[in-house]
Amino acid sequence: MDFDNLTPESLLDQGLQALRDLLGPTWDVTVQPPQWNPTGEGRSLDALVQLQPDGDNVYTQLLVDLRASVTPRVVEERLLPKLDLIRQVNHFTNPVVITPWIAPRVQLMLRENGIGYIDLTGNVSLRVTRPAIVLYTEGDSRPPRSSAARSSKATLAGPKAGRLVRLLADVAPPYRAGELADAADLSLPYVSRLLDTLEDQLLIRREGRVITDVDWPELLRARAEQLNLLRHNPYVGMVAPNGIKATLKALSALPEMYSREIVLTGSYAARSVAPLAVGGQLMLYVPAGPHTPDDVGDDLGLLRVDKGADVLLLRAHDKVVFERTVYENGVHRVALSQLVLDCLSGPGRMPAEGEAVLAHMQEAPELWRAPQIPA
Incomplete structure (x- = not known):
């Protein structure tokens, strides 16, 4: 869908049509005449919309806020004060935001605060007590390309x-x-x-x-959300003929100056912090040289394979993965923040492991967060 040339009128028309499609033909969705502010300097609201079932005297009104985009800051600084004012004046008018696209985090903020929303990708939430309306649909979780490209x-x-x-x-x-x-x-x-x-x-x-x-x-x-662990860090699959424990032992036996550039991440690293599951592939970051994974594999006694790998050597996408590492049991592990990023963007059960590590970090941030920027 092309959002590049949307006017406020087009945004309102498309948003209300989406609402009509969800409510069905037995509901009237009518835009009320413009409400002008006392100074005559323009409208005090974008649109007032009346919803009424056919053959019923009961109706509700939606105070529609049209926006090109909605961020958490807009919700906090603009929409919540408006909601407080509406609730003080009229309990029967429901605030609704219509916008081209709403991020999942913003959708959650709106729902938690009782603000309805409609976006043009199919994300809709509306709850009205009388007449009873409960609508919730999910559309795109990522912004349309045209919106991202023009930002x-x-x-x-x-x-x-x-x-x-x-x-x-x-x-x-x-x-x-x-x-x-x-x-x-x-x-x-x-x-x-x-x-x-x-x-x-x-x-x-x-x-x-x-x-x-x-x-x-x-x-x-x-x-x-912007990452994919295995796509952003090109990897080489290996097999550990003598098992993972033997590989970790070989790693701990390497000279420290060399081994600090071979850094543990993924499930095995998460398990040392917040045990959640067993198994999984051993993942090690290595510098991004073209032959580095093969050189490291030889030093650790690994065999390169195309399928069935139990060890992945990841060419680090950036030097940041080697910063603020932790040395445990003879092996360097990525910092907790990097571990969370890797797990949340990894395959299989790794996102759940990432959330477990995140919960562990929240218990005592002072134990791992530096009090000031290192010199």
Whole structure:
């Protein structure tokens, strides 16, 4: 669907048509005459829509808010104050947002606060007490390509975003954009643009230019949505002829300067933090050289295979995966924040393992989060 040239009138028409299709032919969906504010400077609302079953005197009204996009910050700063005002004045009018697309996290915020929504990809939620209406449908969970392509805002995709996300998760605020840019080896303009995006998503909070709070669990989840562990880190499959334990023992016997670039992640790493299941493939990050996986495989006594691998050697997509690692039982493990990202974006049961690690991290953040940006 092309959203590039949507006018407010077209957005309203398409949103209400979606509502009519869901309610069926026995309901009247009527746009009421415009409501003008006392100063005559324009309408005080986008649209007032009346819903009424055929042959019934009972009806309800929807106060429609038309928006090109809806972010968590818009919900908090614009829609919730409007909702409070509506509830003080009229309990029979229901606020509804109509927009081209709504992200899953924003949908949840709207539902939790009793605000209806309709987007043009099929995400709909509307609950009315009288006359009784309960609608909930799911559409696209990702933004349409046209919307993503025309956005000039920085996103959480790409290795540069990964460096900033890791730093925000691993270090407790307060700090400024310049400090983050220096520590993550990124340009200040890029960091500033991405921080603006994160603030819009309520993933960070700022007072002036100082970041005072980071919602790091949701930040990690949001970053993981942009990742695919095995696609973004090209891997080589191996078989451990003598078993996984022998491979880990061989790894711990390597010189420390060499082994620090062979870093454990995935299910085996998650199990050492928050045991959830047994089995799974042993995953090790290695530097991204063309022959590095084969060299490491030889040192660990592994055999390269096309199918049935029980060890995956992942060429690291960025140096950040080797930062702030933990040395345990003779093996270097990725930092907890990187482990969450890898598991949430991994195959099979790995996302559940990632959530288990995330829950473990939330129990005592002070044990793994640095109090300030390292020098």
